[in-house]
Structure formats: structure tokens, C-alpha cells
């Protein structure tokens with residue numbers, strides 16, 4: 001694609017003119033400087049009259065005539081006299097040697113051939129030869145190639161500077177437009193990509209069956225628009241893909257283009273946003289013009305919230321963004337769907353979009369692309385595992401189970417990490433162990449081997465982690481422990497307990513949530529119980545516990561004090577799930593009191609559980625300090641030994657009620673690492 005859009009871009013033009021102005025000034029200065037230099041060192045012009053009087057006075061030594069000038073060389077005496085005059089009239093009086101130097105430099109360095117001092121215009125003076133003869137002046141004519149001279153002068157004064165200017169300008173222009181991407185809509189940062197064929201099909205998108213179903217219709221529209229317009233059905237103009245980052249929105253849009261076998265244009269909403277008013281709007285115009293020329297095709301606008309934010313803003317709004325949005329609305333109304341142009345847009349903040357964008361005839365279809373469920377995750381893992389060699393130990397279901405809350409891009413990343421890990425260890429195939437390691441790398445970062453913890457710190461971290469794990473094992477409503485480690489990770493955790501649910505669940509009971517809070521506080525409880533002091537390591541646990549307790553009270557109606565009153569609402573469900581309070585100040589402080597009460601109760605419970613099982617706590621912690629990492633099986637073995645519980649028989653392990661588990665937190669973060677876990681899911685059954 002070329003840069004034909006550049007001319008339509010006022011921003012670009014403004015910059016272009018600035019560059020032209022500066023270049024012109026620069027070149028002019030340089031040329032003027034060159035001229036004045038050339039002038040300064042050459043002969044000086046005098047009148048013909050003065051020339052004649054110089055001849056008469058006998059001051060002229062030699063004269064050279066050419067067709068339009070007479071060059072005059074003074075005698076040495078006359079020259080010396082003249083320089084003396086000049087020095088006298090100047091403020092500073094030159095020394096004798098200065099004067100001699102000047103005479104020498106004027107008469108040329110060799111001394112034998114002197115350069116002319118003056119020149120005058122050639123006039124038709126027939127008596128000149130006679131006058132010169134009489135005065136005893138040497139004279140000679142100069143055969144001259146006038147065309148050559150003319151051309152030389154023309155070249156120096158006109159062609160050279162203009163040539164220089166043009167070369168400089170074209171270089172700068174090329175530099176400016178280079179950043180414009182494949183299509184170069186306007187300036188460097190507005191990138192629009194075009195793929196003639198994406199090569200992606202719906203088969204490459206795993207899970208997301210509902211989204212695929214809705215889009216399948218759209219593909220059919222693109223294939224044979226006539227079928228629909230024949231009955232009088234209006235074809236959709238746009239569809240909005242809504243969902244958290246990394247769930248495959250871009251991939252789906254590409255798959256639509258791939259299935260319909262039409263070109264795919266993509267650009268980001270932020271590419272429209274510029275400082276200058278009008279630039280965004282003109283980019284939108286360009287985009288639609290280009291797309292209509294290429295139709296049938298798909299245009300994909302990622303992060304449309306960058307331009308599609310609701311227009312009524314308390315701060316008086318943003319003119320540029322509003323103009324851009326208005327232009328987008330106008331263009332969406334304007335184009336003819338029969339040509340087969342479809343606009344897909346993606347966002348993870350649908351609630352802030354301007355309602356006008358979502359009206360029928362614009363992005364009227366909303367397609368939810370949510371985080372994948374267990375089956376979705378298995379399918380996504382399968383899609384990405386297709387091209388990776390795996391051994392028979394690999395069980396993708398187990399990986400999917402351990403990665404609740406992970407999105408498609410996380411899972412794709414995990415498979416890749418596992419493959420890299422296998423190569424690093426010189427193996428030809430990926431094993432289940434590689435995959436589990438990759439899950440940890442994606443969720444908590446790589447092992448940080450160079451972090452050396454003191455003996456005391458290792459003891460504290462061990463007790464902290466075993467505190468979590470033991471509380472987990474002692475409570476019925478928590479997930480079984482998969483692994484405990486005190487090897488620090490790059491994402492900040494000093495150690496952690498990994499828990500894996502046995503099956504995916506979408507609902508959590510009040511008991512389960514309470515148990516979760518007790519588990520989160522188990523680490524801190526162990527620290528206090530054993531060391532009689534506390535550390536900074538529990539910051540993340542405390543945050544997690546508080547969040548859960550708060551949600552129980554304000555969102556799930558699980559407190560006796562407030563009952564079923566909805567006190568908070570979630571703001572952006574697809575990003576961080578931040579919540580805002582919907583109640584008065586007095587109620588807010590009551591909520592805080594209630595949260596505090598709940599946390600205090602949970603902490604007391606954690607301490608009680610650990611104190612009653614101090615022997616198990618000490619024994620497992622000692623084992624962990626020695627081994628650094630222990631598996632859930634090793635943990636349970638010691639636990640059962642200490643408690644005198646018989647080992648379960650092969651196959652029929654835990655009692656049935658314990659099987660009803662929660663599928664929320666793939667990894668229990670215990671140190672100051674950011675927890676990837678989301679707040680408990682709230683979907684209706």
C-alpha cells in the first residue's frame with residue numbers, strides 16, 4: 001500500500017510546510033554566505049571614469065579585456081599607496097609588515113602573476129586601446145566561452161541551491177512518511193494493517209462456541225449478501241466483540257475474514273486519537289474510503305473505547321475525540337452494506353461506550369467473548385498443542401483444571417513455555433512436568449535462583465506456606481494441595497501453595513468463601529503462632545481475604561447484618577472487576593466494621609486450627625525447609641502420619657463431600673505477589 005492518504009492529512013501538511021520553510025531559509029543563508037565569500041576575495045567594481053583616471057595617473061600596470069568586463073591590475077606602488085590610504089582611514093594603524101603582507105597577498109602568492117584589483121564594465125570606447133598604449137599599460141584580450149560562463153553562473157546561483165533543496169526535502173519527506181506503516185494513514189503512529197488472506201479459520205479458535213455461532217451468520221452475509229437483501233433483510237454493519245484481554249477477540253475477527261475469504265484490515269482505536277482537532281476524523285474518512293474500495297472486506301478496530309467513550313463528559317468533553325466519534329457514526333450510517341463491508345470492533349469496557357455506537361445500524365450485535373470454561377481451556381490447549389510434540393504423560397485436562405481463570409493467550413503462552421523448557425533440557429518431546437512448570441511460570445514467574453534467603457527467612461516462609469496448606473487440609477471446604485514451595489519466583493512470591501480443584505465449579509457457597517478467607521489468613525496465623533511476631537509477607541493474603549469478605553457482604557448478600565441489600569456494583573467486569581459502593585457514608589463505615597469482624601473471626605479460626613495441630617505444622621515445615629519443594633502427596637503423607645489417619649486405598653480416596661470443591665484459584669499466592677485469581681464468580685446458575 002502506498003501513502004496516497006498523506007495529502008488528506010492536515011497534520012502531515014502542517015509539518016511538511018514547516019520543514020520546507022526551514023530548509024528554504026537554510027539553503028538561502030548558505031548560498032548568500034558563499035556569494036559574499038566569493039565576492040570578498042575577488043576584484044572590486046569601479047566606474048569606467050575612475051578606471052580612465054587611474055590609467056591617466058599611471059597607476060595601472062595591466063589590463064585584461066573580455067567581451068563584457070575590463071579587469072584592472074594596479075602597479076605595485078599604486079597598490080601600496082591605496083592600502084596605506086585604507087589603513088589610515090581605518091581606526092587601527094597597521095604596521096609596515098602588515099601592509100607588505102597585504103600587498104603580497106593581493107599580488108598572488110607566487111609574486112610573478114598578480115590578480116586584478118578592480119574590474120569595470122566594458123563600454124564601446126574606441127579610443128581605449130590608444131589611451132592604454134599611450135599610458136604604457138600592458139593589455140590583452142581574453143578569448144572566452146560565454147555560454148560556458150553563463151551556464152556556470154546559472155549553475156552556481158540557481159541550479160545548485162534548488163537541487164540541494166529538492167534533495168534535502170525529498171529525503172525528509174521520505175523519512176517522515178516511513179513510519180506510516182503499511183498503509184500510512186497519516187503519521188507514524190497510525191498503523192493500519194491489511195492482510196489479503198488471514199489464513200485463520202474458526203477451527204483455530206477453540207471454545208467460544210456461542211461467539212463463533214453468531215459470527216458464522218456474519219460470514220454467510222459476506223458470502224452471499226444477495227440472499228439476504230433479496231427478502232429485504234438489512235445486513236449487519238458492525239459487531240462488537242466484548243470480553244477480557246487475551247480471550248481471542250482479534251483471532252475471531254481474523255477467523256471471520258479467513259472464513260469469508262475477504263481481506264482483513266485492522267487498526268487500533270488509539271490510532272485515531274491525535275492532538276490536533278480534525279486529524280482523527282479525517283483518518284476515519286480515509287479508513288472507510290479505503291475499505292469501500294477493497295470491499296468485500298472486514299475492518300477490525302481494536303480497543304474501540306479509545307474513540308467510542310460516551311460523549312457527555314463532566315469536564316466539557318474532548319473536542320477531537322468527539323469529532324472522531326461523530327465521523328465514525330456518520331461513516332457507519334453512510335456505507336452500503338450490499339457491498340459486503342463489515343466493521344468488527346473489540347473492547348473490554350463496553351459500559352463506557354457511547355450509546356449511539358450501539359444503536360441498530362451500527363455496532364448492533366454484541367458478541368461476548370468471555371474467559372473459557374474447563375472444556376474451553378482443554379480445547380484451546382489442544383489447538384495450541386497440535387504443532388508441539390508431546391509424550392504420553394501429557395494430560396491436558398489436568399492442566400486445564402489447574403488453570404481456572406486463565407485466558408486463551410495465557411494457555412497459548414504456557415504451551416510455548418513448556419516446549420522451550422523441554423528444548424532447554426535437551427529433550428525432543430514435551431512432558432506433563434514441563435507443562436506444569438510452564439503453568440507456574442505464566443502465573444507466578446520463573447524461579448529466582450539467585451535470591452538467597454537467610455536461614456531465618458526460610459524458616460518463616462516455610463511456616464507461612466505450611467500454615468496455608470495445613471488450614472486447607474484441615475477444612476473440608478477447600479481445594480486439595482498440589483504443591484508447596486519456598487523457591488522464590490520472579491513475580492515477587494517468596495513461596496506459595498498450589499491448589500488444584502478436582503472439577504470446575506461456577507458457584508461458591510458461603511461456607512466455601514469463609515474457608516477461603518481462613519486459608520488466606522493461615523500463613524500469617526502460623527507466623528504469629530510460631531515466631532510470636534509477624535512479617536510483611538502476608539500483604540497479598542490480607543488483600544485477598546479482605547476482598548472476598550467485602551464481596552460476601554456487599555455483593556452476595558451473605559451477611560446477617562445487611563442481608564440481601566446490594567451495596568456495591570461492579571464497574572468494569574472484563575478488566576479488574578473494580579466495584580463501587582452504592583450506599584451512604586454511614587452504611588459504608590458499618591460495612592467496614594462488618595468486614596473487620598469477619599476477618600478477625602477467620603484469623604482466630606486459623607490460629608485455633610494451627611495451634612491444635614502444632615505437631616503437624618512443625619513436622620511439615622521442617623520437611624519443607626529441607627526439601628524446598630514438596631508435593632501434595634508428600635504433604636498428606638506426613639499429615640496423616642502425625643494425625644494417625646490411615647492411608648486411603650488406591651482409587652477410592654477422599655469422602656464424597658470433599659469432592660465438591662471450588663474452582664477458583666489456581667495458585668494460592670501467599671507472599672507479596674499479585675494474585676491472578678479473580679473474585680469469586682457470580683454468575684447465576
Ligand code: ADP
Nearest residue numbers: 204205206245246247248249250251408409412
Ligand atoms: P484479544 O484480542 O481478545 O486480546 P487475541 O485474539 O489477540 O486476544 O489472542 C491472543 C492469542 O491468544 C491468539 O493469537 C491465540 O494464539 C491465543 N488465543 C486466545 N484465545 C484463543 C482461543 N479461543 N483459541 C485459540 N487460541 C486463542
